[in-house]
Amino acid sequence: MSRKLSEEEYNRQRLVRMKHWLSGEKDLYLDNVEVVLDGECEPDKRKLESYEHDLDEMKTRTYDTEHNRVYRFFQRFYKMAAVLCCVALVFILIMEVSYLPPIGSASNPASNEVAAKYIEDGLQDTGAVNIVTGMILDYRAFDTFGESNVLFIATCTVLILMRNDKKKGKGSAEEEERRDSHYEPKKDAILQMGARILVPIIMLFGIYIILNGHLSPGGGFSGGAIIGAGLILYLNAFGFEKTERFFTEKTYKVVSFGSLLFYCLAKSYSFYTGAHHLESGIPLGTPGAIISSGLILPLNICVGLVVACTMYAFFALFRKGGF
Amino acid sequence: MIVVEWLQFIIGIGFLLTGLGVFVVQVFGVFKFDYVLNRMHAAAMGDTLGIGVSLVGLIILSGWNFTSLKMALIIVFLWNASPVSSHLIARLEAITNPRLERHCEVKEGVTEHVWDENQKEIIRTQKAEEEE
Amino acid sequence: MEHPWIFISILIILSILLFFCLIRAIKGPAIADRVVAVNMMGTIVMVIIAMLAVYMGEGYLLDICLIYAMISFLAVVVLTKVYSGVYLEKIATEKKRRQKEALSGKPEKTEEGGGRA
Numbered sequence: 137m138s139r140k141l142s143e144e145e146y147n148r149q150r151l152v153r154m155k156h157w158l159s160g161e162k163d164l165y166l167d168n169v170e171v172v173l174d175g176e177c178e179p180d181k182r183k184l185e186s187y188e189h190d191l192d193e194m195k196t197r198t199y200d201t202e203h204n205r206v207y208r209f210f211q212r213f214y215k216m217a218a219v220l221c222c223v224a225l226v227f228i229l230i231m232e233v234s235y236l237p238p239i240g241s242a243s244n245p246a247s248n249e250v251a252a253k254y255i256e257d258g259l260q261d262t263g264a265v266n267i268v269t270g271m272i273l274d275y276r277a278f279d280t281f282g283e284s285n286v287l288f289i290a291t292c293t294v295l296i297l298m299r300n301d302k303k304k305g306k307g308s309a310e311e312e313e314r315r316d317s318h319y320e321p322k323k324d325a326i327l328q329m330g331a332r333i334l335v336p337i338i339m340l341f342g343i344y345i346i347l348n349g350h351l352s353p354g355g356g357f358s359g360g361a362i363i364g365a366g367l368i369l370y371l372n373a374f375g376f377e378k379t380e381r382f383f384t385e386k387t388y389k390v391v392s393f394g395s396l397l398f399y400c401l402a403k404s405y406s407f408y409t410g411a412h413h414l415e416s417g418i419p420l421g422t423p424g425a426i427i428s429s430g431l432i433l434p435l436n437i438c439v440g441l442v443v444a445c446t447m448y449a450f451f452a453l454f455r456k457g458g459f
Numbered sequence: 460m461i462v463v464e465w466l467q468f469i470i471g472i473g474f475l476l477t478g479l480g481v482f483v484v485q486v487f488g489v490f491k492f493d494y495v496l497n498r499m500h501a502a503a504m505g506d507t508l509g510i511g512v513s514l515v516g517l518i519i520l521s522g523w524n525f526t527s528l529k530m531a532l533i534i535v536f537l538w539n540a541s542p543v544s545s546h547l548i549a550r551l552e553a554i555t556n557p558r559l560e561r562h563c564e565v566k567e568g569v570t571e572h573v574w575d576e577n578q579k580e581i582i583r584t585q586k587a588e589e590e591e
Numbered sequence: 592m593e594h595p596w597i598f599i600s601i602l603i604i605l606s607i608l609l610f611f612c613l614i615r616a617i618k619g620p621a622i623a624d625r626v627v628a629v630n631m632m633g634t635i636v637m638v639i640i641a642m643l644a645v646y647m648g649e650g651y652l653l654d655i656c657l658i659y660a661m662i663s664f665l666a667v668v669v670l671t672k673v674y675s676g677v678y679l680e681k682i683a684t685e686k687k688r689r690q691k692e693a694l695s696g697k698p699e700k701t702e703e704g705g706g707r708a
Contacts, residue, residue: 324550326542327543327546330540330542337536
């Protein structure tokens with residue numbers, strides 16, 4: 137038999153508080169961690185004066201280079217030590233280089249069976265005509281996953297450092313943006329007309345590059361960069377009011393997190409099934425067709441989405457401090 | 460059939476050489492003129508005519524395939540983008556040069572709308588700037 | 592390709608032109624000069640990439656050519672926008688300072704602001 141909790145008790149529960157905290161309604165540490173002064177602090181004038189006097193004396197003694205013997209000694213010592221360190225480093229590096237094997241020789245450690253295996257069996261294993269894409273998204277897909285995560289983490293860090301939380305009034309994001317790019321020429325009719333024609337072409341081209349990642353050079357990273365460039369061009373032509381209608385912080389969160397999650401799940405599945413020579417259940421298709429090569433196409437799309445969002449987010453954060 | 464191939468080759472190389480000539484004229488003009496707005500005239504010629512003629516020559520050389528389609532796309536893209544960037548550069552020069560009428564004819568000064576922080580509009584004219 | 596020497600010589604002449612463009616970009620007195628020169632270099636590089644694509648018979652190089660066109664256009668857009676914004680802001684702050692000085696009636700020695708960069 138369950139007991140009905142009162143409103144106050146319910147709010148005090150740990151799970152409920154955690155839910156509030158996660159949804160960003162309340163900051164638990166606000167007013168609890170920071171030091172709060174109790175009462176005005178009265179500066180002691182005599183103490184302050186003596187501190188300043190001491191500071192002046194210390195400065196004059198330290199920067200009196202004419203008579204300070206230690207200072208002069210260390211000045212010379214640092215110069216000599218720097219030169220010595222550089223010479224020693226150059227010597228060590230030259231010694232190192234002289235022990236390297238010659239470029240292009242067949243007995244180099246770089247030209248081993250790994251490269252030969254990729255070139256021979258790449259098409260059969262991955263189904264991708266473009267061996268490079270097959271390598272980075274199939275053999276070494278975990279590495280690419282890490283790269284996408286690095287991009288995501290970089291954006292998160294910039295978001296933490298530069299985001300402007302205030303919604304309205306002085307110091308808000310709109311206000312800062314207005315003050316920062318106030319004098320820039322806006323609403324240029326010729327640029328707007330050009331962007332109206334060019335942005336769709338750029339977007340289509342980026343999508344083409346992403347979708348053809350396993351057939352021709354390119355793939356998620358370059359295609360995503362092109363789509364990001366198109367978004368930045370649109371932003372420069374029309375301003376933040378227009379872009380906010382389709383790209384907000386929520387869009388960014390959902391798109392990047394969704395693509396990273398899909399990437400992780402898909403790749404974990406294929407690693408689990410592929411590592412023990414089990415049947416992965418994903419057909420490779422005929423090499424050369426658009427829908428082929430198993431997981432590479434969706435993974436390319438995921439990487440492209442993450443890169444495009446990151447490009448645009450960096451530009452928007454540095455311009456305005458928000459989306 | 461060999462005649463058609465030779466014709467294709469000669470016409471393509473002819474277009475390519477014409478494009479090269481346009482590029483030489485462009486670089487010559489950029490060094491010959493003294494002022495940016497005059498130089499831009501020479502530079503924009505290469506941006507549109509030079510690359511257009513060269514890529515038409517390359518399209519004729521490579522024949523009818525996906526490559527030539529992409530080259531046509533490049534021509535379309537540049538013919539849209541190059542006038543816009545020329546306009547932006549000319550505007551930059553008109554804004555940042557305080558002595559514009561020394562180089563070209565300016566009627567009543569160039570006006571640039573500038574807002575101060577209280578949203579009150581200040582209209583800056585080049586002539587007024589000169590008189591100060 | 593029957594006559595590769597034609598392509599090679601055209602490529603060499605284009606690279607010499609590229610070098611002259613670089614000289615213009617270094618010498619150019621105004622910022623607009625430099626932007627014009629860089630834009631020109633982008634155009635010539637695009638032609639070089641397209642010629643290489645036809646010469647080597649690798650059609651995918653044209654993708655790079657198109658990307659190059661986009662990026663150089665975007666660079667011009669952002670550069671001109673930011674630079675003219677900075678310049679106008681400098682002019683406006685200088686003007687405000689002068690107005691303040693005229694109001695307070697205390698002429699101070701001021702350096703000439705807002706000169707050409």
